[in-house]
Amino acid sequence: MISQEMAEPEDKNLENYEDLLVTIEASQGVLSLLIAVCDDSNFRDRIIARYEIEIGSDIRNYRVELPRGEPSIRAAIAEVVQADEYLQNGGNAVLTVTGAEKLYFLKLGAERSEQEIFFGYLQWTREALREFPYPIVIWVTNQILINLIKKAPDFWSWRKGVFRFESKKTALISAKEITPLQLFLERDESPNNDDNPYFLSVEDLQQLIQQIEGKRSAEDPLLANLYARIGDIYNRRLQRGEAQDYQKEQALAINYFRKAIALQKKSGLEADLSYSLHNLAYLYNSQGRYSEAEPLYLQALELRKRLLGDEHPDVATSLNNLASLYYSQGRYSEAEPLYLQALELRKRLLGDEHPDVATSLNNLANLYNSQGRYSEAEPLYLQALELTKRLLGDEHPNVAASLHNLANLYNSQGRYSEAEPLYLQALELRKRLLGDEHPDVATSLNNLASLYYSQGRYSEAEPLLLQALELTKRTLGSNHPQTITIRKNLENLRAEISPTNNSESTDSTQSKEG
Amino acid sequence: MSGDLLKVFQEAYRNLELLPLLEQRELDKFRVDYGREIIEELEQLVEDSPSGDGKIIFTGHRGCGKSTLLAEFGRWLDDRYFVVSFSISDTIEMSDINHINILFAIAVNLMYEAEKQQVQIPPANKNAIHKWFASKTRIEEEKVQAETSVGFDLFKIISGKLKADAVVRQEIKQEFERKVSDLVARINEIAAVIQVASKKDVLVIIDDLDKLELARVDEIYRDNIKALCLPGFRIIYTIPIAVLRDKFLRPLIETETNDQIVVMPVLKLFEKGQSRLPNPAIRMEAKDILCQILNKRISSQLLEPQTAEKMVLMSGGVLRELIRIANECCRICLRLIRRQPAQTAMMIDDAILDKAVNGIRNDFAIPLGKVDYEILHKTYQQFTPDDPKQPEFLDLLHGLYVLEYRNRQNWYDVHPIVIELLREQGLI
Numbered sequence: 001m002i003s004q005e006m007a008e009p010e011d012k013n014l015e016n017y018e019d020l021l022v023t024i025e026a027s028q029g030v031l032s033l034l035i036a037v038c039d040d041s042n043f044r045d046r047i048i049a050r051y052e053i054e055i056g057s058d059i060r061n062y063r064v065e066l067p068r069g070e071p072s073i074r075a076a077i078a079e080v081v082q083a084d085e086y087l088q089n090g091g092n093a094v095l096t097v098t099g100a101e102k103l104y105f106l107k108l109g110a111e112r113s114e115q116e117i118f119f120g121y122l123q124w125t126r127e128a129l130r131e132f133p134y135p136i137v138i139w140v141t142n143q144i145l146i147n148l149i150k151k152a153p154d155f156w157s158w159r160k161g162v163f164r165f166e167s168k169k170t171a172l173i174s175a176k177e178i179t180p181l182q183l184f185l186e187r188d189e190s191p192n193n194d195d196n197p198y199f200l201s202v203e204d205l206q207q208l209i210q211q212i213e214g215k216r217s218a219e220d221p222l223l224a225n226l227y228a229r230i231g232d233i234y235n236r237r238l239q240r241g242e243a244q245d246y247q248k249e250q251a252l253a254i255n256y257f258r259k260a261i262a263l264q265k266k267s268g269l270e271a272d273l274s275y276s277l278h279n280l281a282y283l284y285n286s287q288g289r290y291s292e293a294e295p296l297y298l299q300a301l302e303l304r305k306r307l308l309g310d311e312h313p314d315v316a317t318s319l320n321n322l323a324s325l326y327y328s329q330g331r332y333s334e335a336e337p338l339y340l341q342a343l344e345l346r347k348r349l350l351g352d353e354h355p356d357v358a359t360s361l362n363n364l365a366n367l368y369n370s371q372g373r374y375s376e377a378e379p380l381y382l383q384a385l386e387l388t389k390r391l392l393g394d395e396h397p398n399v400a401a402s403l404h405n406l407a408n409l410y411n412s413q414g415r416y417s418e419a420e421p422l423y424l425q426a427l428e429l430r431k432r433l434l435g436d437e438h439p440d441v442a443t444s445l446n447n448l449a450s451l452y453y454s455q456g457r458y459s460e461a462e463p464l465l466l467q468a469l470e471l472t473k474r475t476l477g478s479n480h481p482q483t484i485t486i487r488k489n490l491e492n493l494r495a496e497i498s499p500t501n502n503s504e505s506t507d508s509t510q511s512k513e514g
Numbered sequence: 515m516s517g518d519l520l521k522v523f524q525e526a527y528r529n530l531e532l533l534p535l536l537e538q539r540e541l542d543k544f545r546v547d548y549g550r551e552i553i554e555e556l557e558q559l560v561e562d563s564p565s566g567d568g569k570i571i572f573t574g575h576r577g578c579g580k581s582t583l584l585a586e587f588g589r590w591l592d593d594r595y596f597v598v599s600f601s602i603s604d605t606i607e608m609s610d611i612n613h614i615n616i617l618f619a620i621a622v623n624l625m626y627e628a629e630k631q632q633v634q635i636p637p638a639n640k641n642a643i644h645k646w647f648a649s650k651t652r653i654e655e656e657k658v659q660a661e662t663s664v665g666f667d668l669f670k671i672i673s674g675k676l677k678a679d680a681v682v683r684q685e686i687k688q689e690f691e692r693k694v695s696d697l698v699a700r701i702n703e704i705a706a707v708i709q710v711a712s713k714k715d716v717l718v719i720i721d722d723l724d725k726l727e728l729a730r731v732d733e734i735y736r737d738n739i740k741a742l743c744l745p746g747f748r749i750i751y752t753i754p755i756a757v758l759r760d761k762f763l764r765p766l767i768e769t770e771t772n773d774q775i776v777v778m779p780v781l782k783l784f785e786k787g788q789s790r791l792p793n794p795a796i797r798m799e800a801k802d803i804l805c806q807i808l809n810k811r812i813s814s815q816l817l818e819p820q821t822a823e824k825m826v827l828m829s830g831g832v833l834r835e836l837i838r839i840a841n842e843c844c845r846i847c848l849r850l851i852r853r854q855p856a857q858t859a860m861m862i863d864d865a866i867l868d869k870a871v872n873g874i875r876n877d878f879a880i881p882l883g884k885v886d887y888e889i890l891h892k893t894y895q896q897f898t899p900d901d902p903k904q905p906e907f908l909d910l911l912h913g914l915y916v917l918e919y920r921n922r923q924n925w926y927d928v929h930p931i932v933i934e935l936l937r938e939q940g941l942i
Contacts (some may be wrong), residue, residue: 022848
């Protein structure tokens with residue numbers, strides 16, 4: 001698992017891992033301050049587990065958890081050492097220190113933030129740490145690293161190595177994401193540099209919300225704005241594949257949009273309400289909760305038409321999304337006129353050269369493909385792909401989606417040799433841009449498997465379906481329509497290859513996901 | 515065979531220690547004759563102190579060998595002076611440092627050292643001193659009685675208490691804040707007793723005061739420099755080098771210490787401007803010292819001589835950064851050995867050095883923003899920034915992005931490893 005992950009972004013992770021390993025082994029008997037950096041705590045845990053197994057058997061592993069409140073690294077290590085005779089006798093060991101990632105960056109009303117206290121201890125404890133003659137691996141996030149360099153400069157200068165591990169998923173939120181919350185922030189909590197991609201952690205954000213909620217009455221209309229912006233942050237993290245825990249952050253996004261909607265309704269903030277309704281519907285749709293999504297989309301559409309008039313790009317978006325919902329439900333005849341309306345509106349309002357137009361073309365083509373209207377679908381797909389590439393560049397998730405869709409079409413038409421390279425390209429692109437833990441990656445795996453299935457390449461299809469199933473279970477849950485589809489595909493495949501099966505009599509019901 | 519290769523690189527890696535050499539054992543192994551002039555300068559100030567109570571301020575850039583030098587200096591004067599050398603960070607938490615507990619820490623460490631060296635203090639004096647300490651640090655009477663015979667431990671306890679117990683620190687501060695002279699009088703008594711008993715003048719060296727945040731240093735020195743200069747014996751205080759740029763603090767400190775400020779410089783590998791020339795003239799004495807430092811720690815069989823020289827130039831003359839580069843090189847070799855355990859020979863060559871330097875450069879790049887790059891660019895072009903007092907410039911200076919070299923006039927240059935970052939940014 002890890003070696004795959006490591007090979008994926010770059011060989012850099014593997015190289016850094018080996019650096020860390022040889023350093024731990026070479027540092028026996030001397031204090032060695034090693035700084036390991038990873039923004040994805042799940043990935044981090046797997047790396048720790050791996051080096052704890054792979055280092056020489058004569059080196060014992062110890063875990064040190066930094067306490068909240070008074071995060072003194074010396075005290076935390078001393079506690080572990082005092083409780084252990086082997087360490088006191090100077091036995092070979094590696095001490096892994098975690099918990100820094102949990103420390104709040106924000107002051108939250110205190111004089112100094114937990115992180116500042118932590119840096120204070122670091123800066124001031126070199127001499128005291130010399131009594132611990134072991135390699136000490138201190139795990140931090142990029143957000144902590146930047147501040148550590150500035151606030152504990154002497155400690156930084158005693159580091160014996162920095163080991164970075166990159167992952168698409170991240171527990172951190174950039175300064176840019178926080179900018180819309182400016183209104184609610186204390187001056188010294190606001191980012192002073194919009195470029196900082198590691199401004200604060202998801203945990204900090206949760207605390208920040210609680211703090212703001214504490215200062216205002218629950219009915220304060222301003223909170224509606226806060227909730228909606230927070231919902232946006234989580235929603236974007238989901239779409240970009242940054243979420244640490246897909247389902248948990250999805251639930252948070254839904255929760256905040258619901259809170260926003262409740263307040264916006266009370267305060268009559270209709271324009272804002274239409275966006276919140278729209279976003280919540282989108283999230284329900286992606287969870288497969290179609291019947292809950294539909295009334296929300298309809299409400300949002302109605303509001304937008306009333307507030308913005310019929311001729312507005314946002315109205316087009318509402319039409320498009322409602323159509324997508326119907327499409328997901330198989331209500332093709334209801335979807336088509338809406339898709340056409342949205343496409344026409346977008347072309348007129350945004351011009352032919354717009355990414356939204358490409359999206360509309362794509363969606364319409366999907367519909368035709370599902371209806372078996374292949375000859376109508378193909379030119380639309382090709383047009384969409386060309387437009388997307390030109391407007392958004394080759395490295396964009398929408399390009400991956402376009403490639404994937406076109407492959408679907410060729411697959412449906414039995415043009416397998418044309419479909420395969422497109423599926424592979426889309427899969428590679430999605431993994432790279434969205435990370436391994438994203439539902440779209442599962443879709444790619446499933447559809448590639450269905451292609452192999454159609455070609456009778458069962459042994460190649462099965463591992464892909466297994467991967468896809470595990471991934472959808474993790475990201476979307478066991479009862480999501482897509483999970484169910486993939487599970488069914490796997491069952492069909494297994495029935496096909498089971499020795500008791502008579503292949504002549506099986507009617508393939510392999511299905512695809514768009 | 516490769517087992518041996520692994521072992522020699524592991525040993526080299528362990529020898530490339532970034533922390534100061536404080537123990538005699540480490541010094542014997544790794545010390546090179548470095549900073550001789552600085553030791554002489556300090557010695558002269560100590561020796562020439564007319565009334566035996568001179569205060570000396572010692573400062574310099576991060577990682578250029580200050581702590582190692584102070585430890586060595588203390589040992590050098592050991593037979594002539596009663597030297598009390600300690601790190602303030604071992605005695606008091608950073609968040610709680612003030613002039614009162616610095617003075618109190620001096621008192622504790624005076625006694626700690628006296629008992630460690632078994633200085634024969636008359637019992638009556640000793641008792642009085644112990645009782646005074648016990649009452650100030652809330653250690654019960656019986657404990658003092660029990661501890662007196664092995665008094666050495668008493669001061670360990672007091673020292674521990676001072677570090678751990680914020681209430682005690684607060685009480686001490688409250689008691690003496692308005693009557694510093696009482697505290698100083700007590701410290702002077704202790705010093706006098708020790709001087710009589712040991713027949714040596716007292717010299718106190720306080721390290722790691724330079725690790726304080728500037729704001730804290732300002733509080734401590736701005737209003738209390740006089741108090742810190744009150745004790746009637748010689749003291750060497752460390753301070754962050756940034757203080758020397760403060761137009762208020764610097765004159766204040768100069769006046770109070772009678773201008774006894776010693777700066778430990780970065781080793782100058784080039785004269786100003788030389789490093790920009792195609793074939794720059796290297797200052798051989800500086801280069802030789804740094805090469806020697808490498809030789810002490812890493813066998814010449816593991817490091818190509820011309821690579822060692824390049825390594826030295828890449829350090830910009832900062833000791834700790836030199837060690838860091840060598841360290842990084844060793845790590846790369848260790849990784850290569852791990853990947854191909856069958857190989858029997860390996861040396862750190864230019865290619866490995868390049869990789870190592872790239873890694874360190876990435877660390878340098880992490881916190882840099884647009885303003886920083888502009889300052890670095892200017893400094894590279896002019897050997898000085900537009901505004902040497904600008905906070906961002908000072909941060910760069912303390913982070914060793916910019917190095918300060920001393921001549922009759924000071925000049926600055928961008929760290930050799932950082933120059934490449936300017937190139938990557940398209941600035942040069």
